[in-house]
Amino acid sequence: MARLLAKEKLGALIRGAMDKKYRVVGPAREHGIVLFGELSDPAALCLDELNTQNSVKEFFFPKTEPILKYALGKHDVALADDFAAPRTVLIGGRACDARSLVALDRLFGWDYKDKFYFARREATCVITLACDRFDEACFCTSLGFGPRAPEGSDVLLVPVEGDAYLVEVVTDKGGALVAELADIFTEGTPGAEKVAYPEKKFELAAIKPWLERNFEHPFWNEEFLACLGCGTCTYQCPACYCFDIVDEGDIHGGQRCKNWDSCQLALFTRHTSGHNPRPTQASRWRQRLSHKFAYYPGKFGYEACVGCGRCIRNCPVGLSILDKLVLIGREAAAAPAEPAGAQP
Amino acid sequence: MIEQLRQRARELLEQGKVALVIGYGQGVSPRTTFPVFIKKAEEVDRLIFNPFCRNNLAVYLTRKDIMPKGAVGLVARPEEVRSVAVLVQEQQFDPERVVLIGVACAEPGKEGAACELLKGRTLKELEAEAAQGLQGRDPGRDVAERLRELEAMTPEERLAFWEREFSRCIRCYACRQACPMCYCESCIVEKNQPQWIPSSPRPLGNxxxxVIRAFHLAGRCIGCGACARACPANIPLDLLNAKVAREVKESFGYEAGFDHEVPPPMASFRTDDKQEFIK
Structure with missing residues (x-):
């Protein structure tokens, strides 16, 4: 026997969470695109698209956020910090979305523990849907996990035969929510799992060593000429976290904001002198790939990429990080690394 | 048609007339294409042309890290022809440095729509072909319809409409990066002494x-729609620019990108200007 949720009960699950005063965030269609957003009605949940246009990160790390507010008095400065993290159920993300939270936890909790981010992490229960389909941009399996990986989720819903989900409780927080809404679930014998696994497309273990050896490889200048430098890939990436801090205010006061930023923009690294250590779009792409597949794993033992494919589907000039990883994988196989110690 | 296109590119490269040809290549699925950069005659078979070639390639003509020292060949749809006309008008490069290979599709975005190589070789000739409406095609059909709806709104409704649309802006500036006319070395949004435009993605700065980008494109936007296609938030920027273009046409009888030899309206002065904005 296992715990099951009939597909038609997804709405009831959302309604139940709303009745228990949770804010519910899920995919909904808005202006022709499917975006994660706060649901005001369970019927707004839209599971037509494999992946939403935006990622879940904005519910933990918003695109803009005041980190403090200040008011200037005659002789003093008054600071205010009116931050709140509402109790939230995040439903309808994929295994890749959930995994991105684990990747972000590494960064935001590494030395300074980002209180805004972790307050939201703690207040949010993540209910993930395992995938019953994939498209050509999906590559979770190439990253060593897959469409029903539990990591980062509190509850995992796995589609099974018989129009139902098998309910896997992953964390205590997930268990508590399931217990709170117990009457929506049923007990039964689950049908066969309907989980679709994309084919593995490259050898992950070969990528980092290749990147570390080929900083000056002609590949960088040849493959990325078409890049417009629009940054869409980074803004839609669930695992990109770069931000900028700006003060916005006048003589009476203002606020200090933490805003998303992007390594794909020329301004990101431009010095006051005008010098830019990453002068070309090729050098910015090298940074993006190296950061995700060499520097981040080197520091945290974790890729800063989850294979969701958003950057590929939404690139205005059709550049695909997956294609480039496949190319790197081939290059690495053709010219394997020297044995350890042989390099200068 | 594709064979003729490749032949033109091959000749240009073999004869040393250009150092680089910028065109379209086939993406992973039949409906995806992406820009390709061909430096050797033996690589011209990577070039394709079909109804799914939608990027405005003229955007690369002002990118210093892409442009070679010599001339460049550009596969040019009417959108690129008109963009080049504006860039030449604005003296962004020597027209001799850009060799156009004119192409057109009868119905962009429609599977199997007829595509052809244009006859014109010079910018002047290609401008004339672009002005003829291109074999019966009305490039702005969809935008024109939406523009009618927009103009039927009251000013309050229009304000509410744009506020709602701009609320989704994440300030990634993909619109700017995809636009051939946004070639400023330092964009106003990047100036921070003073900070003219608040950089947080909130209503005021958005x-x-x-609006500032739309104003900067007045009399310059050729309506290719690259900004709207690049926008990850699906903001109808093509509609905003079409509205400004309509105002320019009504005030000055001018449409951008049809004649590179006339002075642009926002950069010229005429004594017979009606000056209707002064009331």
């Missing part, structure tokens, strides 16, 4: 940014 409004400033999108």
């Amino acid at each position: 409004y400033f940014w999108n």
